[in-house]
Amino acid sequence: MVETLEDFYTERFSAVPTNLKSEIGHFNVFKFDDLAGCSIKPIPYSRRGYYKISLIQGRNKVHFSDKTIEIKKQALLFANPQIPYNWEQIGKNQNGFSCVFTESFFHHFGNPKNYSVFHPEGLPILELSDKQVKWAIQVFSEMLTEWTSDHKHKYDKMRVSVFELLYNTEKLIPVASIRKNATNASQKITTQFLELLERQFPVEDVGTLRLRSASDFAEKLSVHVNHLNKALKGVVNKSTSVIIQERILVESKILLKYTNKDISEIAFALGFKETTHFHNFFKKQTKITPSQFRTD
Secondary structure (H helix, E strand, C coil), rough: EEEHHHHHHHHHHHCCCCCCCCCCCCCCEEHHHHHHHHHHCCCCCCCEEEEEEEECCCCCCCCCCCCEEEECEEEEEEEEECEEEEEEECCCCCCCEEECHHHHHCCCCHHHHHHHHHHHCCCCCCCHHHHHHHHHHHHHHHHHHHHCCCCCHHHHHHHHHHHHHHHHHHHHCCCCCCCCCHHHHHHHHHHHHHHHHCCCCCCHHHHCCCCHHHHEEEEHCCCHHHHHHHHHHHCCCCCCHHHHHHHHHHHHHHHHHCCCCCCCHHHEEEEEEEHHHHHHHHHHHHHCCHHHHHCC
């Protein structure tokens, strides 16, 4: 199930914006008070057909993929189209802001998905201190003020503000897995590899994985498999095969938990020739079977 922007506005607002399918992409920013019913409604786990950055003030549990993260006081949440999520309100006092946008809104202006908070293996929740939350509130408040103005360049202001949120968040997240001595060439190959890998997900959109091995990706990138492996080791300290397996595992958990697909269908979609191969892969990675994970 994928929640579209039309679904988002129908569920939370009284009307769907007329510019929803604008050629420049879509953007919107709002306070939680603007939501229908002035509260955060529980919604089903699903992928979103858009990106979202939320400043959440209040106790919540956020369910991402196969993980649950508790927000004790305040945090920034980063949601992307690849990973399903939902958050569960715990405390009564809930405040905050959200901005929603499509990738096309940033045409020729950079790409938000390049930031680690939007990567499947990245950290989608960042707890904020009282000092940090003041900065986040200021950014969102300025966005809201400018968005409701008639300034002809307000779209550029929104893009700059989103990147300000992303840039400062990345500075707050420890990036121990990225080595400082990685060369520019290695970083370029790593970026190209990760983009190529991510284009295959979600598998509901592409049918079945076509690139599954290190040699598949090396051939597509026109580099020797050893060169690709060395570049990835130098940048993210992981081998090509490990990165591919980790991403397939994330997708398999999503499909098992949030879809009604048969395990054999999931195995085929993920490129396994036999269901037993998928069973063995999943059990090796998690110590439990796909069926056990689905019913756990």
